Amino acid sequence: MSKVLIVGGGHAGANTAFTLRKDGFDGDITIISDEDYLPYHRPPLSKDFLKQNVAIEKLSFKSSDFYKEQNISLNLNTRIDFIDLESNHANAKDTSFDFDYLVFATGASPRLLPMENADAKNLFYLRQITDVLSIQKSIASAKNIVLIGGGYIGLEVASAMIELGLNVIILEAEKRILQRVTSPDVSKFYNDFHTKKGVEIICNARVSSLNAENKLINSVSLESGESISADMVLVGIGAIPNTQLADSIGLECENGIKTDQYCRTSTPNILAVGDCTSSFNTLFNKEFRLESVPNALAQSKVASSSIIGNELFNNEMPWFWSDQYDLKLQMAGLSSGYDECHIFGEIDSAEFIACYGKDGYLIAVDSVNKSKQFMLFKKALGNGFQLEMSLIKDKNFQPESIFSGSN
Numbered sequence: 206m207s208k209v210l211i212v213g214g215g216h217a218g219a220n221t222a223f224t225l226r227k228d229g230f231d232g233d234i235t236i237i238s239d240e241d242y243l244p245y246h247r248p249p250l251s252k253d254f255l256k257q258n259v260a261i262e263k264l265s266f267k268s269s270d271f272y273k274e275q276n277i278s279l280n281l282n283t284r285i286d287f288i289d290l291e292s293n294h295a296n297a298k299d300t301s302f303d304f305d306y307l308v309f310a311t312g313a314s315p316r317l318l319p320m321e322n323a324d325a326k327n328l329f330y331l332r333q334i335t336d337v338l339s340i341q342k343s344i345a346s347a348k349n350i351v352l353i354g355g356g357y358i359g360l361e362v363a364s365a366m367i368e369l370g371l372n373v374i375i376l377e378a379e380k381r382i383l384q385r386v387t388s389p390d391v392s393k394f395y396n397d398f399h400t401k402k403g404v405e406i407i408c409n410a411r412v413s414s415l416n417a418e419n420k421l422i423n424s425v426s427l428e429s430g431e432s433i434s435a436d437m438v439l440v441g442i443g444a445i446p447n448t449q450l451a452d453s454i455g456l457e458c459e460n461g462i463k464t465d466q467y468c469r470t471s472t473p474n475i476l477a478v479g480d481c482t483s484s485f486n487t488l489f490n491k492e493f494r495l496e497s498v499p500n501a502l503a504q505s506k507v508a509s510s511s512i513i514g515n516e517l518f519n520n521e522m523p524w525f526w527s528d529q530y531d532l533k534l535q536m537a538g539l540s541s542g543y544d545e546c547h548i549f550g551e552i553d554s555a556e557f558i559a560c561y562g563k564d565g566y567l568i569a570v571d572s573v574n575k576s577k578q579f580m581l582f583k584k585a586l587g588n589g590f591q592l593e594m595s596l597i598k599d600k601n602f603q604p605e606s607i608f609s610g611s612n
Contacts, residue, residue: 207232209512210295210304212285212450214238216247217479217501218310219266224509226275235278235302237285237295242334243269244279248498250337251361252528256369257341261334288454290472306512309451309462309470309477310505313444313496318353322415325422328438331358340439347436348372351425353412354441355382357527360395362439363404364529373403374433376410376425386536388546391559391571395529398555402530407433444496446481459483461494466518468508476511478504488520488589489539497525522587533576537583538569547598550575558582558604562594578604 209225211218214236222234238244245264253259272279280297287296288307295302315330317323327347329340344350350366352359355377363373375382381392396406411428415438425433446461457463457471461483468476468484477484479501483494503521510517524537532555543561550557558578559571567586572579581604585592596602 207305211308213310214244219244220505239284311447311481313480316443322417351435358441374405535572540569567592
């Protein structure tokens with residue numbers, strides 16, 4: 206009977222186990238997680254859970270009874286230190302696990318701020334439940350919050366903290382927030398929306414020092430000479446894939462654990478899924494790394510298929526969402542390299558879709574509060590439709606016409 210060992214209990218790891226059972230795999234399944242909590246949903250961490258609107262137990266994918274019923278061995282607070290490929294054994298501190306198939310679902314870790322006082326008691330990163338619990342304790346005595354990084358995590362946390370009545374300043378090193386992932390129009394929209402809600406956003410803001418006393422930061426200095434008062438600092442400057450264990454056994458890694466379209470690594474019986482992977486996508490005919498729940502879920506299905514001998518492969522259209530205030534941002538496709546951006550809808554009324562084009566064809570969309578139309582664009586992109594930007598820019602165009610055969 207085959208044994209599957211899954212290292213990592215996030216979306217990708219846990220759902221690989223769930224999918225294996227759903228697909229009829231009757232061998233042993235073991236999940237190793239270095240956290241103390243049952244595998245859980247992570248998107249609420251920067252939103253409702255941060256605002257204490259959701260209890261910890263509500264975050265869990267499944268109850269502890271589910272794992273027992275499905276004969277899935279869940280090992281919490283456990284870290285694999287060493288893997289022996291000759292004997293197919295993985296060793297933890299006080300125990301070892303054998304396997305026929307090994308699945309890396311090790312996720313990613315926050316990119317750390319490389320400067321003095323970055324280990325201060327009131328400086329935080331947000332990646333897991335324990336991070337949020339620590340942040341909540343600090344919020345109780347804080348008023349001025351400095352967020353370093355104007356990406357999705359920073360903006361989601363900013364919206365939550367504004368709703369909690371705190372003073373929020375975002376420091377973004379680039380010339381605009383969301384610069385690497387959206388068009389100037391979308392960046393400006395979010396900049397203006399947050400500003401109206403009371404967030405102060407400073408762009409071209411490069412941090413020169415964290416000023417602390419008794420291990421508590423009281424201000425952040427910028428290269429411009431400006432000093433920003435801070436009761437608490439939260440850093441969101443990206444994430445780095447956790448490939449250390451994969452590296453140690455000689456797997457091929459480059460911005461993630463490299464896999465083919467079947468989620469297989471350079472070693473035949475080892476697979477990798479989720480944020481830790483740089484996986485080949487047949488829809489785009491190239492390899493790239495994504496940090497998103499939909500990608501983790503899609504790859505968990507592919508990994509299960511590969512283990513049981515079916516032939517699913519990675520051809521998922523990348524998509525993502527972000528909730529801030531009453532704004533539902535949904536993104537599909539890869540907008541990098543776009544040469545035009547057309548706004549469909551009314552950006553001033555916070556109901557629009559940014560349509561990214563390259564060489565005359567649609568390659569990606571960012572949708573704000575237009576979920577129904579977004580799903581049509583997402584379906585078209587995922588099906589490989591070649592939508593001409595000239596059609597989308599026509600004043601009479603409606604997304605519903607994509608599948609109706611009309612213009």
